[in-house]
Amino acid sequence: MSARRKIAVVLFNLGGPDGPDAVRPFLFNLFRDPAIIGAPAFIRYPLAALISTTREKAAKANYAIMGGGSPLLPETEKQAVALADALAEALPDAETRCFIAMRYWKPLTEDTAKAVKAWAPDEVVLLPLYPQFSTTTTGSSVKAWKKAYRGSGTVRTICCYPTDDALIEAHARLIREAYEKAGSPKPARLLFSAHGLPEKVILAGDPYQQQIEATAAAVAAKLGEGWDWKVSYQSRVGPLKWIGPSTDDEILSASEQGLSLVVTPIAFVSEHIETLVELDHEYRELAEEAGCPTYVRVPALGIEPGFIGGLAQAVVGSLPREGIAPACVWQCGGDRRQCPRTLGAGA
Ligand SMILES: C=CC1=C(C)c2cc3[nH]c(cc4nc(cc5[nH]c(cc1n2)c(C)c5CCC(=O)O)C(CCC(=O)O)=C4C)c(C)c3C=C
Ligand SMILES: [Fe+2]
Numbered sequence: 001m002s003a004r005r006k007i008a009v010v011l012f013n014l015g016g017p018d019g020p021d022a023v024r025p026f027l028f029n030l031f032r033d034p035a036i037i038g039a040p041a042f043i044r045y046p047l048a049a050l051i052s053t054t055r056e057k058a059a060k061a062n063y064a065i066m067g068g069g070s071p072l073l074p075e076t077e078k079q080a081v082a083l084a085d086a087l088a089e090a091l092p093d094a095e096t097r098c099f100i101a102m103r104y105w106k107p108l109t110e111d112t113a114k115a116v117k118a119w120a121p122d123e124v125v126l127l128p129l130y131p132q133f134s135t136t137t138t139g140s141s142v143k144a145w146k147k148a149y150r151g152s153g154t155v156r157t158i159c160c161y162p163t164d165d166a167l168i169e170a171h172a173r174l175i176r177e178a179y180e181k182a183g184s185p186k187p188a189r190l191l192f193s194a195h196g197l198p199e200k201v202i203l204a205g206d207p208y209q210q211q212i213e214a215t216a217a218a219v220a221a222k223l224g225e226g227w228d229w230k231v232s233y234q235s236r237v238g239p240l241k242w243i244g245p246s247t248d249d250e251i252l253s254a255s256e257q258g259l260s261l262v263v264t265p266i267a268f269v270s271e272h273i274e275t276l277v278e279l280d281h282e283y284r285e286l287a288e289e290a291g292c293p294t295y296v297r298v299p300a301l302g303i304e305p306g307f308i309g310g311l312a313q314a315v316v317g318s319l320p321r322e323g324i325a326p327a328c329v330w331q332c333g334g335d336r337r338q339c340p341r342t343l344g345a346g347a
């Protein structure tokens with residue numbers, strides 16, 4: 001009997017501090033990444049030390065609202081378990097194992113690369129838990145992986161899936177459910193809120209904003225007629241100009257027009273500080289103070305079965321089958337020079 005093909009699936013996410021003492025080193029790791037601050041190392045390192053020190057107190061206060069640390073790892077672990085179950089069904093002849101590689105906190109990419117090497121897989125599939133590609137997220141994780149991984153197997157990358165059918169369907173389902181649960185208030189505006197980026201990152205050719213807009217348009221099309229919707233960007237950090245419109249401006253403007261708000265996270269697939277603190281506390285308060293009649297927050301995708309099934313299909317599709325070459329279907333238009341297809345980082 002031949003040994004079963006071993007497939008390691010590596011889930012990429014950003015990571016979050018697991019307690020108050022981890023907040024500063026986590027922030028330091030984030031700001032020393034050249035994908036986040038593009039300055040030379042001799043400037044970036046002291047800058048990262050300075051920003052992580054000055055930001056620590058406010059960040060700790062926000063993490064305290066969630067019990068002191070980020071729920072991102074436990075949430076990602078649930079997704080890994082659900083995906084492993086879906087893959088066991090989809091690929092019964094293979095032995096699949098899901099690993100988690102966080103970029104800025106434990107389990108760090110370097111440690112996960114060692115664990116994957118020790119398992120000696122035949123195939124490694126890199127699966128970012130970021131549906132939309134950005135050089136600051138997926139691009140950074142792929143680079144870190146390439147630097148760290150010295151193990152066996154063919155490494156394939158699922159670089160992005162912004163308009164994947166299962167992703168779009170899952171978003172539409174959660175939006176409808178949350179809206180109906182709130183009594184379907186009218187008139188209402190649906191706000192697709194994504195993590196923002198400095199404008200200069202987009203001007204340098206990052207496809208993230210284009211992919212965010214494509215996801216939102218696809219979800220709106222799936223929801224059908226009758227939805228008033230907009231895309232906005234949250235979580236601005238630092239003095240640079242960030243892409244807009246900002247979620248807080250859009251919340252104020254809709255509230256002042258007497259619209260109820262249905263706010264859905266469109267770039268995050270799990271609950272963490274940007275959803276549980278920013279969307280649930282800061283923006284809810286802002287909306288209520290500005291007279292918003294009803295503020296509905298749609299949950300992140302988490303382990304929504306359709307979404308997990310879509311991830312499993314993406315893994316299966318990334319593996320070679322007879323006569324079919326694995327491919328990334330996304331094609332960025334215009335001047336998106338840093339699209340992973342152009343960079344050759346795709347499968
Ligand atoms: C689509 C996802 C994300 C993009 C794009 C992104 C870019 C980006 N982020 C910062 C700065 C911070 N991000 C922080 C936390 C954080 N960010 C994301 C996702 C994206 N970031 C996640 C999943 C998390 C983890 C949240 C958790 O629960 O721990 C933080 C720390 C929190 C805070 O202090 O506000 C910072 C800082 C920049 C500068 C950037 C692009 C240049
Ligand atoms: Fe892609």
Ligand SMILES: [Fe+2]
Pocket residue numbers: 195235
């Ligand atoms: Fe971030």
